[in-house]
Amino acid sequence: MAKRKEDVAKSGDIKPHEAQAALEAAGYPLEMRLYHHLSRAGFTTRFGERARLDATTTKEIDVVAQLSFSASYPENGHDRRGQLIVQVFVQAKKLHDACFTGMPGESRGHADARMGRVPRVGGLPSARVVLGQDLKRLLFPPGNLLEPLDRLNDAPWCIQWSVTKRRPKDNERPYLTHHDEQVYEDLATLVRATAVRLQSISVRQLEKGLNGDPMPVLVLAMPVLVVETPLYTYDVATGAIEIVDRLTLDLNVDHGAWVLNQAVEVVTPAGFDRMTQRWKELHLAMSERFGNRDRRA
Numbered sequence: 001m002a003k004r005k006e007d008v009a010k011s012g013d014i015k016p017h018e019a020q021a022a023l024e025a026a027g028y029p030l031e032m033r034l035y036h037h038l039s040r041a042g043f044t045t046r047f048g049e050r051a052r053l054d055a056t057t058t059k060e061i062d063v064v065a066q067l068s069f070s071a072s073y074p075e076n077g078h079d080r081r082g083q084l085i086v087q088v089f090v091q092a093k094k095l096h097d098a099c100f101t102g103m104p105g106e107s108r109g110h111a112d113a114r115m116g117r118v119p120r121v122g123g124l125p126s127a128r129v130v131l132g133q134d135l136k137r138l139l140f141p142p143g144n145l146l147e148p149l150d151r152l153n154d155a156p157w158c159i160q161w162s163v164t165k166r167r168p169k170d171n172e173r174p175y176l177t178h179h180d181e182q183v184y185e186d187l188a189t190l191v192r193a194t195a196v197r198l199q200s201i202s203v204r205q206l207e208k209g210l211n212g213d214p215m216p217v218l219v220l221a222m223p224v225l226v227v228e229t230p231l232y233t234y235d236v237a238t239g240a241i242e243i244v245d246r247l248t249l250d251l252n253v254d255h256g257a258w259v260l261n262q263a264v265e266v267v268t269p270a271g272f273d274r275m276t277q278r279w280k281e282l283h284l285a286m287s288e289r290f291g292n293r294d295r296r297a
Helices: 005-009 016-026 028-040 110-120 133-139 147-152 181-210 269-292
Strands: 044-052 058-075 078-094 098-104 121-124 157-166 175-178 217-228 231-235 240-243 246-255 258-267
Touching: 016 028, 028 044, 028 058, 028 078, 028 217, 028 269, 044 181, 058 181, 058 269, 078 181, 078 269, 098 246, 110 147, 147 269, 181 217, 181 246, 181 258, 217 269, 231 246, 246 269, 258 269
Parallel strands: 078 217, 098 231, 157 246, 217 258
Antiparallel strands: 044 058, 058 078, 098 157, 121 217, 157 175, 231 240, 246 258
């Protein structure tokens, strides 16, 4: 039986332009651009890293990058060494015929916004393991280690989000607006992966402290979703909709018996370029405070 013309066209080796079109549609070039961008910016960068989400589950994070700083500082009359690490966890999402929209809530003050980012701090002392005075020293005094986080508060703080897609075959409902399942899974993976990573770091440092004097380690993890699609904010009170290149999403995610609340940055590729510089400035500012501090145990 002779093949139909359309069947012949779809058979044989995949041509270079066909492979390129398929890779671009799947979003691979976006992931690679983000990886190379962070590497050129001086980050230690890993691609496709498996991150633990719980005791039995791992999932791939598109890009994980970090900046680290070690310093000696005086404590109780002795010089001690400590390490500061800023980690960036990146998931990349290419959305076709769609847009991502965040809906802002009330503006948060600097201290309140720091609280929204505290679950992403691990090490020793740790907001996840050691509470009380250690947490207060990290958050509130003038000149504290986390004060440079306030530089990230210029983006709209959104408490709701939606992905809108076209429905070309439905004349009555031409658009579908919802919590896209795949996008939510990427957001939830970022939150769970950073939480588990920081918890494991905190526990390791705490265990070291039981057998001696551990090197203080402070780890700040920054979960980021990069969307290659228009990014908007919609103010329900005024009806205003604006194009942005970055927003901060206040997200709640189930995690076993717990509900994790974390701020996740949602950015466009152009916004990601600017965020990279922000992270470098943040790391530098925190390093200066970390290296010059005179903090009592």
